[in-house]
Amino acid sequence: MRRQIEGSRAVAETVALCRPEVICAYPISPQTHIVEALSELVKSGRLTPCEYVNVESEFAAMSVAIGASATGARAYTATASQGLLYMVEALYNAAGLGLPIVMTVANRAIGAPINIWNDHSDSMSQRDSGWIQLYAQTNQEAADLHIQAFRLAEDLSTPVMVCMDGFVLTHAYEAVDLSTQEQVDGYLPRFEPRQVLDPAEPVSIGAMVGPEAFMEVRYLAHLNQLRALERIPELAGEFATAFGRTSGGLVSPYRIDGADTVVVALGSVLGTVQDTVDELRDQGVRIGALGITTFRPFPADAIRAALANADRVIVLEKAFAVGVGGIVSADVRTALTGPELPLYTVVAGLGGRPITRQSLRGLFVNATVGRLEPLTFLDLQRELVG
Amino acid sequence: VFQIRIHGRGGQGVVTAAELLSVAAFDEGRHAQAFPSFGSERTGAPVVAFCRIDDRPIRLREPIGEPDAIIVADPTLLGQIDVLAGLNPDGYVLLNSERAAADLIGAAADLIGGRVRPLRPGRVFVVPATRLAMEHVGRPVPNAALLGGFAAATGLVSLASVQDAIRDRFPPAVAEANVAAAAQAYHHVDAAQAYQYVDAAKAYHHVAAETMEPAHA
Numbered sequence: 151m152r153r154q155i156e157g158s159r160a161v162a163e164t165v166a167l168c169r170p171e172v173i174c175a176y177p178i179s180p181q182t183h184i185v186e187a188l189s190e191l192v193k194s195g196r197l198t199p200c201e202y203v204n205v206e207s208e209f210a211a212m213s214v215a216i217g218a219s220a221t222g223a224r225a226y227t228a229t230a231s232q233g234l235l236y237m238v239e240a241l242y243n244a245a246g247l248g249l250p251i252v253m254t255v256a257n258r259a260i261g262a263p264i265n266i267w268n269d270h271s272d273s274m275s276q277r278d279s280g281w282i283q284l285y286a287q288t289n290q291e292a293a294d295l296h297i298q299a300f301r302l303a304e305d306l307s308t309p310v311m312v313c314m315d316g317f318v319l320t321h322a323y324e325a326v327d328l329s330t331q332e333q334v335d336g337y338l339p340r341f342e343p344r345q346v347l348d349p350a351e352p353v354s355i356g357a358m359v360g361p362e363a364f365m366e367v368r369y370l371a372h373l374n375q376l377r378a379l380e381r382i383p384e385l386a387g388e389f390a391t392a393f394g395r396t397s398g399g400l401v402s403p404y405r406i407d408g409a410d411t412v413v414v415a416l417g418s419v420l421g422t423v424q425d426t427v428d429e430l431r432d433q434g435v436r437i438g439a440l441g442i443t444t445f446r447p448f449p450a451d452a453i454r455a456a457l458a459n460a461d462r463v464i465v466l467e468k469a470f471a472v473g474v475g476g477i478v479s480a481d482v483r484t485a486l487t488g489p490e491l492p493l494y495t496v497v498a499g500l501g502g503r504p505i506t507r508q509s510l511r512g513l514f515v516n517a518t519v520g521r522l523e524p525l526t527f528l529d530l531q532r533e534l535v536g
Numbered sequence: 537v538f539q540i541r542i543h544g545r546g547g548q549g550v551v552t553a554a555e556l557l558s559v560a561a562f563d564e565g566r567h568a569q570a571f572p573s574f575g576s577e578r579t580g581a582p583v584v585a586f587c588r589i590d591d592r593p594i595r596l597r598e599p600i601g602e603p604d605a606i607i608v609a610d611p612t613l614l615g616q617i618d619v620l621a622g623l624n625p626d627g628y629v630l631l632n633s634e635r636a637a638a639d640l641i642g643a644a645a646d647l648i649g650g651r652v653r654p655l656r657p658g659r660v661f662v663v664p665a666t667r668l669a670m671e672h673v674g675r676p677v678p679n680a681a682l683l684g685g686f687a688a689a690t691g692l693v694s695l696a697s698v699q700d701a702i703r704d705r706f707p708p709a710v711a712e713a714n715v716a717a718a719a720q721a722y723h724h725v726d727a728a729q730a731y732q733y734v735d736a737a738k739a740y741h742h743v744a745a746e747t748m749e750p751a752h753a
Binding site for chain 2: 321504
């Protein structure tokens with residue numbers, strides 16, 4: 151049923167339809183509305199059976215999720231920013247143990263200086279943690295990705311992060327087609343863990359592995375993530391059949407046919423990018439956009455194919471590696487083969503700075519005429535930096 | 537696309553107003569998007585919320601810089617921040633105040649000088665939303681009354697849709713109090729419209745004559 155609803159609420163309602171058995175929560179903006187809504191759903195009995203655990207920190211939240219998942223429960227949590235950083239040690243454990251935890255990251259900047267607004271610094275900092283990372287363009291996709299995430303996580307025994315732009319999506323009211331319990335039950339079977347912690351049949355998991363096999367464990371984790379590159383499009387296809395709408399997948403091309411210039415981006419900024427592409431197309435500029443929905447594992451083949459006919463690539467990033475430059479750009483560069491395409495890194499929207507059509511228009515036009523630096527900070531106020 | 541920007545202070549229900557407006561438009565079969573300015577909202581601090589309404593799906597995520605309508609929940613903001621910034625020349629302004637539009641715009645012009653733009657006659661509306669909220673709801677939350685006034689001023693959404701959105705959001709007793717405030721605001725603005733045309737025109741000339749020229753000097 152289509153409803154005009156807050157993004158956080160849409161995600162919470164959808165997560166509840168996925169029948170999580172343990173939800174652990176520690177509040178941090180802009181994620182808080184999601185776990186608050188879930189706590190109401192548990193308390194009112196609409197989501198049952200489910201144990202809702204209030205914890206004392208994000209480190210505890212992830213640790214409880216690990217414990218729950220290891221006993222065979224479907225586990226969910228959500229966080230953002232410093233909260234994600236506070237659970238880092240446990241994040242790697244969840245991935246290393248192959249526990250299919252699903253977590254929403256309501257993307258927010260990392261301090262200092264303290265900043266509660268949106269960018270991708272938090273989840274980008276965990277790109278190598280072994281978690282699958284999916285990025286939502288809209289609240290519809292944010293909701294839908296959670297359904298696919300549980301299925302993907304449990305199919306591959308690996309945790310999945312669903313990243314949605316904090317405030318821009320979490321606090322936005324827009325129409326979302328909310329799934330029904332029947333639809334979700336038909337798509338997402340009960341969690342059948344391969345191995346559980348059970349006092350009746352004690353086992354150890356996560357025991358020490360020495361130099362003789364540690365690399366092999368890591369190699370297997372890599373192979374498992376690469377399997378996701380095949381599984382994700384299959385699951386997105388099944389989802390489209392079952393739910394009657396398109397969400398997820400590896401990448402989402404927009405008007406790239408005949409595009410000399412392709413703008414690569416992640417998340418909600420793609421809406422503004424698409425509007426700008428339409429304006430420029432109307433003026434005869436051959437430009438298109440490529441959304442990266444699955445950032446980990448990195449869909450190099452799909453990106454290479456989508457950029458095969460481009461003359462130049464602009465990577466629009468809401469995070470960057472201090473002292474280096476683009477994060478996504480570096481990965482996109484590795485995906486490209488053959489003659490070197492001009493690739494422009496544009497760092498934009500840090501700490502919630504709005505990304506406007508006007509700024510994008512100027513940027514894209516400059517790129518098409520070769521008047522763009524390899525690394526640009528969009529709308530940087532020169533007078534503030536001396 | 538029709539773009540609305542709502543200015544107020546934390547505690548006045550500005551973000552909720554934008555959300556309710558989007559629900560009203562959605563219920564009328566249109567596409568709508570509402571979002572706050574993402575500040576650290578605190579009671580009394582200036583707050584901005586946005587709403588877009590369109591017949592096509594809305595993809596744009598930038599804040600609204602060139603609104604077609606501006607709602608000001610607290611008129612003291614007129615002297616402090618440029619609430620009318622970027623207003624479409626044909627745009628609507630709805631102010632929460634006991635005063636007549638002409639007085640208020642004149643006062644604003646004095647306070648913020650050259651930043652006041654020429655407002656089109658007939659597009660400035662005033663509704664005493666805080667008083668209506670006190671009468672019906674018993675708390676100074678002017679948002680429902682402002683939405684009733686907005687429906688009357690612009691005709692963009694119906695009063696019934698606004699009231700349905702209110703009922704959908706709040707428990708019955710609170711909802712009905714706000715529904716009544718919205719209805720009274722709707723009729724107040726509606727009845728005063730002809731009068732406001734004259735006053736707004738005066739305001740326009742007053743503002744244009746006394747403040748616009750120095751601003752561009």
